[in-house]
Amino acid sequence: MGLRMREEAKKFKELKDKIKYRPEAIEQQHKRGKLTALERIEKLLDPGTFEEIDIFVKLRVPYFGLDKRDIPAEGVITGCGKVDGRTVFVYSQDYTALAGTYGEMHAQKICKIMDQALEVGAPVVGICESAGIRLHEILWPMRWFGELFYRNSVYSGVIPQITAVMGTVAGGQAYSPGLTDFIFMVKDSYMYIAGPAFVKTVLGEEATEADLGGALMHASMSGVCHYLAETEEDCLEKIRELLSYLPSSCREEPPFVETGDVPSRSTPELENIVPDDPKEVYDMHEVIKAIVDNGKFFEIHALYAPSIIVGFARLGGHSVGIVANQPSVNFGTIDVWAAEKAARFIRFCDAFNIPLVYLVDSPGFAVGPEQERHGLAFRGATMIYATSEATVPKISVILRKAFGGSLIAMGSRYLGADRAYAWPIAEISVMYPERAVKKLFAEELRKSPNPQEELKRLLQEYREKFVSPMHAAQLQHIDDIIEPAETRIRLIKALETFKNRKKEATPTSLYGVWGPRVYRKKHDCMPF
Numbered sequence: 001m002g003l004r005m006r007e008e009a010k011k012f013k014e015l016k017d018k019i020k021y022r023p024e025a026i027e028q029q030h031k032r033g034k035l036t037a038l039e040r041i042e043k044l045l046d047p048g049t050f051e052e053i054d055i056f057v058k059l060r061v062p063y064f065g066l067d068k069r070d071i072p073a074e075g076v077i078t079g080c081g082k083v084d085g086r087t088v089f090v091y092s093q094d095y096t097a098l099a100g101t102y103g104e105m106h107a108q109k110i111c112k113i114m115d116q117a118l119e120v121g122a123p124v125v126g127i128c129e130s131a132g133i134r135l136h137e138i139l140w141p142m143r144w145f146g147e148l149f150y151r152n153s154v155y156s157g158v159i160p161q162i163t164a165v166m167g168t169v170a171g172g173q174a175y176s177p178g179l180t181d182f183i184f185m186v187k188d189s190y191m192y193i194a195g196p197a198f199v200k201t202v203l204g205e206e207a208t209e210a211d212l213g214g215a216l217m218h219a220s221m222s223g224v225c226h227y228l229a230e231t232e233e234d235c236l237e238k239i240r241e242l243l244s245y246l247p248s249s250c251r252e253e254p255p256f257v258e259t260g261d262v263p264s265r266s267t268p269e270l271e272n273i274v275p276d277d278p279k280e281v282y283d284m285h286e287v288i289k290a291i292v293d294n295g296k297f298f299e300i301h302a303l304y305a306p307s308i309i310v311g312f313a314r315l316g317g318h319s320v321g322i323v324a325n326q327p328s329v330n331f332g333t334i335d336v337w338a339a340e341k342a343a344r345f346i347r348f349c350d351a352f353n354i355p356l357v358y359l360v361d362s363p364g365f366a367v368g369p370e371q372e373r374h375g376l377a378f379r380g381a382t383m384i385y386a387t388s389e390a391t392v393p394k395i396s397v398i399l400r401k402a403f404g405g406s407l408i409a410m411g412s413r414y415l416g417a418d419r420a421y422a423w424p425i426a427e428i429s430v431m432y433p434e435r436a437v438k439k440l441f442a443e444e445l446r447k448s449p450n451p452q453e454e455l456k457r458l459l460q461e462y463r464e465k466f467v468s469p470m471h472a473a474q475l476q477h478i479d480d481i482i483e484p485a486e487t488r489i490r491l492i493k494a495l496e497t498f499k500n501r502k503k504e505a506t507p508t509s510l511y512g513v514w515g516p517r518v519y520r521k522k523h524d525c526m527p528f
Contacts, residue, residue, distance in 0.1 A: 015056070016055055019055055019056075019072045019073055020038060020055075022072065022096070025072075025094075025096035025097075026096075028096055029095065029096055033188075034095075034129075034166065034167065034232065035166075035232050035233075036094070036096070037076070037077050037092040037093060037094040037095070037096075037100075037127070037129075038077055038092070040092050040127045040164075040166065040232065040236060041077060041079075041081070041090055041092050041127065043232075043233060043236045043237075044081075044083070044088075044090060044125060044127070044236045044239060044240065045081035045082060045083060045088065045090065046081065046082040046083060046084070046085065049081035049082040050079055050080075050081040050090075051079050051080055051081065052077060052078070052079040053078055053079050053080075053112075053113070054073070054074075054078055054109045054112065055073050055077075056073075057073065057074045057105050057108075057109055058071075058074065058105065059071060059074060059103055059104065059105045059106075059137070060104065060105065061103070061104060061136070061137040061138075061140055064136040066136045066137070069098065071097050071098045072094065072097045073094065073097065073109075074097070074103065074105045074106045074109060075093060075094050075097040075098050075099075075100050075101060075103070075106050075130075076091055076092065076093050076094060076100065076106050076109055076110060077091065077092045077094060078090070078091045078092075078109045078110060078112070078113045079113065080113065080116070080117075080122070083240050083243050084240070084243070084244060086122070086243070086248055086255075087120060087122040087248065088122055088123050088124075088125060088243065089113045089114070089116060089117035089120075089122055089123070089124045089125070090113075090124070090125045090126075090127065091109065091110045091113055091124075091125075091126050091127065092126075092127035093127065093128055093129050093130045094129075095129045095130070095131075095167055098134065099130065099131035100128075100129050100130035100131065101130060101131050101132065101133065101134035102130055102132060102133050102134055102141050102144070102145070102172070102173050103134035103136075103137045103140065103141050103144075104137055104140040104141055104143075104144055106134070106141075107141060107144030107145070107147065107148055108144065110126070110148060111144070111147050111148055111151055114148075114151045114155065115151070117155075117159055118151075118155050118158060118159055121159065121248055121249035121251055121252070122159060122248050122249065123159055123160040123161070123162065123243060123246065123248060123249075124155075124159060124160075124161050124162070125162045125163075125164065125239060126161075126162070126163045126164070126176070126177070126180070127163075127164045127166060128163055128164065128165050128166065128167075128169045128173070128176075128177060129165075129166050129167030129168065129169065129189075130167075130168075130169055130170070130173045131168065131170055131171075132169075132170040132171030132172060132173045132174075133145070133171050133172055133173065142172075145172045145173075145175070145176075148176050149175060149176060149179060152176055152179035152180060153179055153524070153526075154524075156179070156181070156351075156524040156525045156526065157250060157351040157352075157521040157522060157523055157524040157525050158249060158250050158521045159248070159249045159250075160181055160182075160243075160246050160247075160248075160249075160352065161179075161180035161181050161182075162180060162181060162182045162183075162184070162239055162242065162243075163176070163177035163180045163182070163183045163184065164184045164185075164186075164235050164236065164239060165177060165183065165184070165185040165186065165189045165190075165191050165215070165225075166186050166189055166232055166235065167189055167190075168189070168190045168191070168209070169189075169190070169191040169192075170190075170191075170192060170193075170195050171193065171194075171195075172193070174191045174192060174193050174213075175193070177191065177224075178224065178527055179527060181348055181525055182226045182227070182242065182300070183218075183224060183225050183226050183227075184225070184226065184227045184229055184235050184238060184239055185215035185218060185219065185225040185227075185228060185229065185235075186215065186229050186230075186231065186232055186234075186235050187215050187216065187228060187229065187230060188215070189215050190209045190210070190212070190213045190214055190215070191213045191215075191218065191224065192209070192212040192213030194212070195209070195212065196208060196209060196212065199212065215228055216228065216303075219301075219302075219303045219304060220303040220304055221304075222304075223301060223304040223305065223337065223340075223341065225304075226300050226301055227242075227300065227302075228302075228303065238298075241298060242298060242312070244257065245298060245312040245314075245319045245354070246319070246352060246354075247352050247353060247354075249352075250351055250352055250353065250520075250521045250522065251520075252353070253353050254318065254319035254352070254353060254354050255319070256317050256318055257314060257317050258317055259293040259294055259296075259314055259317050260294070261293040261294045263315075263316040263488075263489065263492040263493075264489060265488060265489070266485045266486060266488070266489060267290045267291060267484060267485055267486075267487050267488045268484070268485040269290050270287060270290055270291075270484035270485065270487060271484050271485070273286045273287055273290065274287065274361075274399055274400060274423075274425075274484070276425050278400050278401045278427055279331075281327050281328045281331065282327055282328060283326075283328050284309055284324045284325065284326045284327060284328070284332075284359060284361070285297070285299075285309065287324070287359060287399065288309070288313065288322055288324060288359065290488075291315070291359075291487055291488045291491065292313035292314060292315060292320075292322070292488075293313065293314040293315060293316070293317065296313060296314070297311055297312075297313045297322065298311050298312040298313065299311035300312070300345060301341050301345075304337070304341060305335065305337035305338040305340075305341040306326055306329045307325070307326050307329040307330045307332055307333055307334065307335060307338045308323070308324070308325060308326060308332075308334060308338035308339075308341060308342050309322065309323075309324040309325075309326050310322065310323055310324075310341060310342055310345040312354070315357070315488070315491055315492050315495060316492040316495070316496070318355070318495060318499075319354050319355075320354065320355050320356070320357050320495070321345060321346070321348075321349035321354050321355070321356045321357070322357050322359065323342050323345065323346060323356060323357070323358050323359070323410070323411065324358070324359035324360075324361075325359065325360060325361045325362040325406065325410065327361050327362075327400075330366070331362070331363050332361050332362040332363065332406075333362060333363055333364065333365070333366045334362060334364070334365045334366065334380070334383070334405070334406055334409065335365070335366035335371060336366070336371055336374045336375060336376055336379040336380055339365070339379055339380045339381075339382055339383040339409070340379055340382050340383070342383045342386070343382035343383045343385065343386040344382075344386075344525065344527070346383070346386040346387055346390055347386045347389070347390070347523065347525050347526075348525045349390070349392060350386070350389065350390035350391060350392050350522060350523070351521065351522050351523055351524070351525055353392060354392060355392050355393040355394070355395070355495055355498075355499070356387075356390060356392060356393070356394045356395070356411065357395050357396075357397075357411075357491060357495075358394070358395070358396035358397070358410045358411030358417075359396075359397055359399060360396055360397065360398040360399060360401075360402045360406065360407075360410040360411070361398070361399045361400045361401055361402075362401065362402065362403070362406035362410065363401060363403045363404070363406065363432060364403045364404030364405050364406045364407075364431070365380050365404065365405040365406065365409075380405070380409075383409045384405075384408065384409050384415065387409060387410075387411060387415045387416070388415045388416060389523070390416070391522065393418050393494070393495055393498040393499060393501065394411050394415075394416060394417045394418055395411070395417065395418060395419045395420075395421075395491055395494045395495060395498075396410060396411030396412065396417050396419070396420045396421070397420075397421045397422070397423070397482075397487060397491070398420075398421070398422040398423065398426040398428060398469070398478065399423050399426065399484075400423065400425055400426060400427065401426065401427045401428075401429075402422075402426070402427070402428050402429075403427070403428075403429050403430070403431055403432055404429075404430060404431050407428060407429075407430075407477075412477070413476070413477060413478070413479075414477075418494065418497075418498045418501070419479050419480075419490075419494040419497075419498075420477070420478045420479050421478060421479060421480050421481070421482045421487075421490060422469040422472060422473070422478045422480075422481055422482070423469070423481070423482065423483070423484055423487075424469065424481055424483065426468075426469045426472075426481075427463070427467045427468070428467060428468075428469060428471070428472040428477065428478070429466070429467045433459060433462055433463055433467050434455075434459060436462065437455065437458050437459050437462050438455070440462075441458050444458070445458075469481045
């Protein structure tokens with residue numbers, strides 16, 4: 001290397017270090033109890049794999065003295081690296097650089113790595129901490145909000161998109177996480193379209209950041225947050241775990257992991273977990289843990305719409321999506337929020353080739369004025385639509401009861417399930433047997449000298465003849481009646497049988513922003 005080459009290389013190395021390692025900024029972030037933008041990336045990715053790009057990018061807008069401001073790397077670090085040896089693209093907003101505000105060149109850096117992720121077929125992880133739009137740039141950032149939202153939308157269902165919120169994310173900046181597949185929030189973080197000052201100005205109402213966009217509120221009430229993390233380190237580690245279940249793009253199958261849990265392992269403990277009485281409650285998490293490899297379950301939306309459980313696990317080393325009723329919450333009733341929660345998860349799994357396992361124990365869909373006012377006929381139908389649309393292998397097991405709409409919506413044969421099983425104690429009916437008997441035999445009960453005894457007798461006969469799993473099996477509503485101990489074994493066998501089964505879905509053509517590139521996908525994962 002010649003002398004001039006060495007001098008120039010040294011100069012650019014020093015420039016990079018000056019942008020990356022700013023002691024005052026690092027100390028400022030650490031005093032706030034937060035990692036720096038670069039530290040977050042380094043904790044997310046495999047050690048030594050991060051390649052940063054566009055570190056020297058500068059803004060172009062001269063208004064309000066911006067041309068005299070030094071905004072290192074334009075307030076966002078972008079590049080790619082590896083997670084468990086697989087390529088992942090990442091951006092991390094730098095709150096120490098003009099509060100991580102969203103400007104034209106800041107946005108172009110993010111959009112660039114999203115385009116590259118699409119070309120490569122790799123996930124994008126956005127680590128967000130931003131005060132929102134950079135007002136100094138007037139309308140310039142508005143175009144690039146649109147460019148970002150466009151990519152979030154049309155790349156949906158092609159590559160996984162994950163957001164980590166690690167501080168405040170405000171204004172239009174919050175729409176981008178809302179368009180991604182999964183949002184992780186650290187417990188002391190906030191995300192809102194309009195902050196407290198704006199709300200007070202427009203509505204005259206007092207509201208705190210926690211009221212408007214606190215992580216706990218989003219995790220339990222709005223459903224915006226899919227995973228609530230205790231710390232930034234926990235958040236990044238959980239994103240790594242989530243990625244382990246997902247393919248890099250819709251063009252791939254999910255990764256196989258040798259878990260050491262043999263496919264032939266039986267599950268006799270299930271008999272002690274699930275009570276015989278359909279009115280007794282239990283925790284479906286215990287059933288899931290008994291069935292899946294090593295009891296490891298990655299739950300999504302744990303605090304939101306808890307009468308239904310969704311998340312990822314492995315069976316025989318293969319990724320699966322679990323959709324399960326939760327009898328300990330309203331007996332597993334499916335309300336409008338549970339239906340939408342399940343529907344979005346089902347559509348994501350289908351878009352990315354992840355088989356679905358339904359564990360059924362529900363009295364049906366919720367009823368009443370509140371549910372109807374929230375659009376039960378429409379929102380409840382989202383789950384039915386998502387299950388019907390899904391072309392991945394779908395396996396269902398009725399553990400104890402499947403009444404009314406839950407019988408259909410929870411992975412039934414009618415909606416395209418490849419295998420539908422039931423346990424011997426399962427009750428399968430259009431409604432609660434008691435209600436059906438009272439309606440069907442109203443006249444007999446009215447004339448009976450002892451209505452209570454007559455009801456008991458009629459109910460027993462009705463259950464034996466029309467509610468038992470044998471009746472459903474005779475009508476081909478289920479494929480087999482299985483013992484609880486063989487549940488895991490049968491699920492793995494069924495998934496193995498149908499793993500290469502192809503059901504054609506009409507692909508959608510997507511055109512790249514910069515030219516006539518065409519990307520194929522089953523469907524998007526539209527937020528609803």
